[in-house]
Amino acid sequence: MSEKQFPAGMEPLAGRTFTFACHPGVSCYMQCCRNVDMYLYPYDIIRLKRCLGLRSDLFLERHARIVEGGNPYFPALMLKLADGEEKACPFLGAEGCTVYADRPSACRTYPLERAVDRRATGGRPEDFYFLTSHPYCRGHQEEREWKVRDWLRDQQLAYYNLMDDLWAEMDTLFRSNPWVGEPVAGPKQQLAFMICYNVDGFRDYLAANDLLGRFRLDRDRLRAIGRDDEELLRFGFDFLKFHLAGLPVLRRKI
Secondary structure (H helix, E strand, C coil), X not given: CCHHHCXXXXXXXXXXXXXXXXXXXXXXXXXHHECCCCEECHHHHHHHHXXXXXXXXXXXXXXXXXXXXXXXXXXXXXXXXXXXXXXXXXXXXXXXXXXXXHCCHHHHHCCEEEEEECCCHHHCCEEEXXXXXXXXXXXXXXXXXXXXXXXXXXXXXXXXXXXXXXXHHHHHHHHCCCCXXXXXXXXXXXXXXXXXXXXXXXXXXXXXXXXXXXXXXXXXXXXXXXXXXXXXXXXXXXXXXXXXHCCCCCCECC
């Protein structure tokens, strides 16, 4: 996307300020946590399952549902809402969010929306932020003033954005239909789903198939993969690029 191709009525904030605050004193407090369509990305799942003390496969069983997203060749995940008329977020407590420190990137980013130009010159993607709102939200009427960079820092979004950008690369790869000829939910698709969304299942798969032993990986990376979910996910993304598209991001042992 370029600056001349933004949707009608949407203008990037750039250096301009906006006002927003969310706290128990706002009349709509917690309304946005009900009847919400919340997509979950791989890093969101890692943070949430760790916060809840669950394996990722159990988290998926309890709190996620598979849906058709924007990618015709790979499913998306959405948060499974609580039963009942209000359809509340399952992590909403009487006083607010019970997983606030590990809330998904969509929760952190609001009231902003992020768009990324991956065709930007210089080889580095450029991101743009837009102000969004819902009719019920009274947070925009608060006096707290922000610039985009201050909001990103306050909401601790830098690492979330980094991990979401890595996921966007995978989504682009999946849009090329690298499993053409396979039936729906064929073995390659199932492997990709596990790597992206079920990091603990992928760890089991590594051990059962000695996958790490097939590639030249330095000692520091091997140690990081062994102890860190995020580094395991990064390796998984590299493995999928190598396995599905033949990209030279990994080197096999001879």
